Amino acid sequence: xxxxxxxxRFPIHDxxxxxxxxxLPRLEQFAYEMLCATSRPPxxxxxxxxxxxxxxxxxxxxxxxxxxxxxxxxxLWLDYLFELEGMHRHIAFxxxxxxxxxxxxxxxxxxxxxxxxxxxxxxxxxxAANRRPARTCAHCHKEL
Amino acid sequence: xxxxxxxxxxxxxxxxxxxKVSFGNxxxxxxxxxxxxxxxDWYAYDAALALAVEEVPxxxxxxxxxxxxxYKLEVQSTEAAALLWERLARGxxxxxxxxxxxxxxxxxxxxxxxxxxxxxxxxxxxxxxxxQKIAPSSAAPLSRAESRDASGGxxxxxxxxxxxxxxxxxxxxYPRLLHIFRPPSADDxxxxxxxxxxxLLVRGSRSARTLIPSRxxxxxxxxxxLIVAAKGYCVHGQPPASSLQLQEHMDAWHKxxxxxxxxxxxxxxxxxxxxxxxxxx
Numbered sequence: 001x002x003x004x005x006x007x008x009r010f011p012i013h014d015x016x017x018x019x020x021x022x023x024l025p026r027l028e029q030f031a032y033e034m035l036c037a038t039s040r041p042p043x044x045x046x047x048x049x050x051x052x053x054x055x056x057x058x059x060x061x062x063x064x065x066x067x068x069x070x071x072x073x074x075x076l077w078l079d080y081l082f083e084l085e086g087m088h089r090h091i092a093f094x095x096x097x098x099x100x101x102x103x104x105x106x107x108x109x110x111x112x113x114x115x116x117x118x119x120x121x122x123x124x125x126x127x128a129a130n131r132r133p134a135r136t137c138a139h140c141h142k143e144l
Numbered sequence: 145x146x147x148x149x150x151x152x153x154x155x156x157x158x159x160x161x162x163x164k165v166s167f168g169n170x171x172x173x174x175x176x177x178x179x180x181x182x183x184x185d186w187y188a189y190d191a192a193l194a195l196a197v198e199e200v201p202x203x204x205x206x207x208x209x210x211x212x213x214x215y216k217l218e219v220q221s222t223e224a225a226a227l228l229w230e231r232l233a234r235g236x237x238x239x240x241x242x243x244x245x246x247x248x249x250x251x252x253x254x255x256x257x258x259x260x261x262x263x264x265x266x267x268x269x270x271x272x273x274x275x276q277k278i279a280p281s282s283a284a285p286l287s288r289a290e291s292r293d294a295s296g297g298x299x300x301x302x303x304x305x306x307x308x309x310x311x312x313x314x315x316x317x318y319p320r321l322l323h324i325f326r327p328p329s330a331d332d333x334x335x336x337x338x339x340x341x342x343x344l345l346v347r348g349s350r351s352a353r354t355l356i357p358s359r360x361x362x363x364x365x366x367x368x369x370l371i372v373a374a375k376g377y378c379v380h381g382q383p384p385a386s387s388l389q390l391q392e393h394m395d396a397w398h399k400x401x402x403x404x405x406x407x408x409x410x411x412x413x414x415x416x417x418x419x420x421x422x423x424x425x
Contacts, residue, residue, distance in 0.1 A: 016346060020343065020345055069199070072352065073344070080338060
């Protein structure tokens, strides 16, 4: 395993800055939120489109349905980790090829995915993910 | 000579940058004599750009929706240009000033910025048919890397990948600068994606602030590792003899644009290089 910092270009010893990959609790939380965002029912967009006819209502709807934004640095790093995870499934990288930050990030993704699977159930009709207490599918509206 | 006139010299003695300056209702033509930038000059310039993205909640801007962030891109382009100009400037022409004047300090910042911007005028060529052409005077046939397959199909077994750039240097246009790369490996792709994903966050900033570190040095390393040959360039009037010569003499900014084009994000927009095409009915 390569235990060095991601790259010497970073002022890693400067306490004013930090690499998003080193903030594992938030990275895991944001990964979970990204997974949840993919399972959001398309109705949310429909509601937004409907509300667009009345801007004041649009603001209220956006306030309640949109997920809180993920800071750009975390989003870029998570996009990379998801891509890396996909590549890693098909291509065997040597253990030295990945940095410790990347390996820790991949583990955080695994934990976020496990939490997502624990807290969601999949619709037997349309296979969409729904939060556990749900009785009907938010996507196809059939009984779970 | 006619063919050489189309080739960009990679080891010039000096660069003359012509500028057209409007001042009041008069127009002046001035020239800046610059030392050709070395890789270290470009690295310093790229680092001085200090690219940062600040996320501004729109509510602060008076917008009603607090959830969608706005992004404010910060680039210290003027400061970086001034820094590079100070490193490179050898002389100026077309200005009037006292013989003992400190001319470096007298040159307006806007002129310095324009002179440096003139050095960065290189981009992927948008003239797609140019890829298929060959200079009429050249006797050598197009290799597979230089031209598309006759069928026009996507080459699944390409051994070399051509990247065509166009540039303007010292007021002269070079419409076809061809770089031939070996295909990046999966590991190269991974390292490139990592490079794009690496950022730094500012601890404790009220609005999330992301610093994007200089990537130029790493992009140049990619270029040196993948480059096979180049056309449209010359070194001391001769075509580059080897990839080693290209690694040594190629302008770092050209390396950067060529590598970004190779990996498909020269425009730095999230536009996908592979996308479903609209079905023609």
